[in-house]
Amino acid sequence: MPLDQSPQSHQSSQIRINKRNEQKNQASPLIEKLPAAECIITDPAVVVQVMHTKKQLILQEIFHEALTIQELRKRTGLNPGTIKRHLDDLILHQLVFVEREERNTYNILMKFYRTTAEKFIINFQLPDDFQHKRKGR
DSSP states (O other): OOTTOOOTTOOSOEEEEOOOOSOTTOOOOOOSSSSBSEEEEOOHHHHHHHHOHHHHHHHHHTSSSOBOHHHHHHHHOOOHHHHHHHHHHHHHTTSEEEEEEEEOTTOOEEEEEEESBSOEEEOOOOOTTHHHHHHTO
8 A cells, every 4th residue: 555545444643743853862752652543744854764765665564564574574675684774764753663572483582563654644845934045045
């Protein structure tokens, strides 16, 4: 399912990812209910994450079900290290979370990743004074 579509059954919860606080030591707000029905993205840094081709491939695979890095490797053909790096970026930008952790038969901890929302909406606007700044060059 494309990133801009979602089932109609969950329409009550919503999260917003806004431009982050510019102070270095301040953490981004926690997401209270996961996964939400939709996620409205206004932060340009997060827009870049969603538009990345390999990240889109990963997001589409974990959209409806939680998967491990090894399951993602089989489905996408990407290197596990590459997948882990992209997942870390997506977690940092609150687009993905670890849904659960399980130990396999070899006692290795397996993390299952899932998108934080069933629908991602990109709402990006240029600042009101953008045109004025551009003319003033």
